Amino acid sequence: MKNHRSARATAYAVVALLLVAALRYTPVLPEHRPAEVLQQGERSAPITLGARPHSRTETLNRGETLIGLLRRAGVSDASAKEVVRAATASAVDARYLRAGMPVDMTADSAGESPRELVFHLGIDRLLRMKRTETGWSGAEERLPWTTDTVVVGGTIHSNLYQAMDSSAAQYFPARAKDELAWAIADIFEYRVDMSRDLQDGDTFHALVERLVGPEGVTKVSKVLAASFTLSGNEQSAIRFETASSSPQYYDASGKSLRAQFLRAPLEFRRISSNFGTRFHPILGRLKAHKGTDYAAAPGTPVRAIGDATVLRAGWSNGYGNLLELRHRNGYVTRYGHMRAFAAGVRTGSHVNIGQTVGYVGTTGMSTGPHLHFEVLIGGVQKDSRVALRSTTGEALGTKERGAFDQRREQLLATLAGTPGVVRLAQR
Numbered sequence: 001m002k003n004h005r006s007a008r009a010t011a012y013a014v015v016a017l018l019l020v021a022a023l024r025y026t027p028v029l030p031e032h033r034p035a036e037v038l039q040q041g042e043r044s045a046p047i048t049l050g051a052r053p054h055s056r057t058e059t060l061n062r063g064e065t066l067i068g069l070l071r072r073a074g075v076s077d078a079s080a081k082e083v084v085r086a087a088t089a090s091a092v093d094a095r096y097l098r099a100g101m102p103v104d105m106t107a108d109s110a111g112e113s114p115r116e117l118v119f120h121l122g123i124d125r126l127l128r129m130k131r132t133e134t135g136w137s138g139a140e141e142r143l144p145w146t147t148d149t150v151v152v153g154g155t156i157h158s159n160l161y162q163a164m165d166s167s168a169a170q171y172f173p174a175r176a177k178d179e180l181a182w183a184i185a186d187i188f189e190y191r192v193d194m195s196r197d198l199q200d201g202d203t204f205h206a207l208v209e210r211l212v213g214p215e216g217v218t219k220v221s222k223v224l225a226a227s228f229t230l231s232g233n234e235q236s237a238i239r240f241e242t243a244s245s246s247p248q249y250y251d252a253s254g255k256s257l258r259a260q261f262l263r264a265p266l267e268f269r270r271i272s273s274n275f276g277t278r279f280h281p282i283l284g285r286l287k288a289h290k291g292t293d294y295a296a297a298p299g300t301p302v303r304a305i306g307d308a309t310v311l312r313a314g315w316s317n318g319y320g321n322l323l324e325l326r327h328r329n330g331y332v333t334r335y336g337h338m339r340a341f342a343a344g345v346r347t348g349s350h351v352n353i354g355q356t357v358g359y360v361g362t363t364g365m366s367t368g369p370h371l372h373f374e375v376l377i378g379g380v381q382k383d384s385r386v387a388l389r390s391t392t393g394e395a396l397g398t399k400e401r402g403a404f405d406q407r408r409e410q411l412l413a414t415l416a417g418t419p420g421v422v423r424l425a426q427r
């Protein structure tokens with residue numbers, strides 16, 4: 001208690017000194033908006049005079065308890081314990097707050113113990129705690145999100161991430177931009193192999209529903225339509241919901257984008273942008289190299305490109321750990337150099353499309369972690385880009401065609417328009 005008092009006395013003295021200094025040398029103190037104070041942080045926060053509120057932001061360090069943070073911020077132990085009690089009463093478990101969580105503190109003046117604390121629990125959740133005469137009390141607040149739609153579009157030079165960087169950066173922050181690239185890759189995963197099929201000069205457009213949260217946080221809600229022009233060929237995807245099924249993506253002719261085979265044995269989102277563009281396999285030794293190589297980090301999950309029966313899951317000299325799948329249409333697919341097979345994958349077992357069947361490695365005759373992938377038709381290796389090319393998919397019923405055509409016209413016209421935030425008539 002004694003320490004607390006003398007600390008307070010010191011603070012008052014400092015404020016008084018500064019007040020004198022301020023009056024002598026700076027006739028007008030600049031106004032600081034809360035956002036500026038928040039960004040500037042503790043060290044450069046302005047000293048406000050009189051009874052004007054003083055705000056600052058502290059961040060919870062890794063491994064630090066809430067009590068630790070409050071103590072660091074000059075809150076007395078007794079008061080800090082009360083804050084934790086009150087926070088817990090507001091259904092927030094103080095033991096499991098995330099590291100990096102910002103806490104805004106507002107006091108009546110600098111040096112005063114805070115009277116209001118705002119814990120930023122998540123991007124749209126905060127806990128506001130106030131000190132009253134009877135102690136601390138708090139309530140959780142939900143912050144509203146708004147929805148809008150935005151058209152992004154660009155030209156591919158090296159890969160989809162790069163194309164997103166140059167076209168979506170102003171509408172989506174880094175993380176959301178990657179999510180958008182992944183979402184687009186997922187939509188086209190039966191038609192386009194995003195890590196192999198894109199070439200310099202190809203273009204893409206996407207019409208994206210965006211969630212804009214408090215403080216400008218942005219998330220991808222859903223992709224309403226997207227299109228690629230790959231070597232002059234246009235591929236479109238239109239999100240459409242029928243009375244009997246959940247939303248799905250259809251091409252311009254009304255066929256579902258779902259097909260019998262996925263175009264790639266690795267999920268695009270699992271391949272780091274560092275891989276694929278820099279990879280140059282030294283494969284001169286494998287004379288008849290008739291497969292496709294996917295460079296990826298060791299351990300990256302490998303997926304079955306279609307429903308199949310396992311023909312072989314074992315060691316095969318140059319291929320290392322090799323998996324062979326036989327598909328219903330007679331195609332055989334091979335996955336080589338794998339570090340390991342997924343649990344339960346053995347000769348004779350059945351696997352489903354998209355199921356993880358193994359993990360990328362560098363076993364056998366391999367110079368670095370990658371997946372060697374082959375498609376065999378009648379026992380002969382074929383170019384997977386040709387063999388797996390798909391234009392099939394279940395077509396929409398005639399009853400849905402009218403509504404679909406209307407929606408398609410609307411979305412594709414918007415997609416072809418100027419990039420930016422757009423208004424879209426509700427269906």
Ligand SMILES: [Zn+2]
Pocket residue numbers: 283289291292293371372373
């Ligand atoms: Zn290979």
